[in-house]
């Protein structure tokens with residue numbers, strides 16, 4: 001069951017993130033306006049995870065964390081813009097509206113994505129001090145979203161030659177989705193100056209949360225409603241994608257999603273009561289409908 005408090009928590013933090021993001025697109029030129037179009041909307045799960053782990057790790061000053069949290073959302077948005085392109089997943093709808101290439105044309109959509117990716121790293125360097133922590137954020141995020149992470153996962157995802165084994169599925173999910181979720185959680189703790197023990201354990205718990213996230217994404221592609229999802233369901237089957245339900249069946253995928261949730265929660269719980277918000281977010285992801 002999803003706790004009512006977590007729904008309230010997510011809504012409150014989303015407002016915080018949206019407000020901070022707005023500042024980064026004030027006085028915008030037309031490129032920034034296009035970038036902002038795609039940034040607008042979305043659940044803000046990755047920045048909220050960074051906030052949750054920042055606060056759980058004792059972080060107090062949100063001004064330290066918000067540029068990092070927003071940068072994570074910009075990278076996420078960039079990956080969605082590129083994922084929707086005709087040469088990738090070819091999706092016309094994203095976040096309940098026309099996807100970037102449908103709205104602005106392909107060339108401008110690509111540039112919006114490129115702009116968001118680089119702008120994120122500018123945000124990671126914002127503010128004075130905490131040089132070591134910012135270095136760690138940049139190192140960890142670049143590893144998770146580049147050719148050892150999202151880009152690698154996506155290249156496996158579009159590879160028609162890939163076999164449909166559980167091992168290949170996990171490899172795609174870990175790289176395409178889980179590493180980014182895990183690093184979002186890790187970054188919050190880094191900016192709160194948590195110990196390496198905490199950041200490492202949060203990262204490994206986050207990998208399980210990330211696998212859970214992609215399992216629920218795959219399941220929602222079958223059982224979800226377009227209006228709630230803000231994107232077109234049924235595309236995985238239409239494109240013959242390697243998904244959790246394709247490998248394990250719908251019930252098998254649900255069962256394994258629950259197992260990943262348990263594995264994540266076990267690891268968050270081991271860090272103490274202070275991290276329980278991450279368990280609640282895990283349950284929210286397990287039961288999400290959008």
Ligand code: GRG
Nearest residue numbers: 042043044045079082083150151154176177217
């Ligand atoms: C070079 C970083 C980079 C990206 C290009 C296209 C691509 C390579 C990667 C795509 C990765 C991708 C779309 C993975 C799926 C992850 C996923 C489940 C996204 C949906 O995230 P939500 O549900 O969306 O958090 P909202 O809109 O709520 O933010």
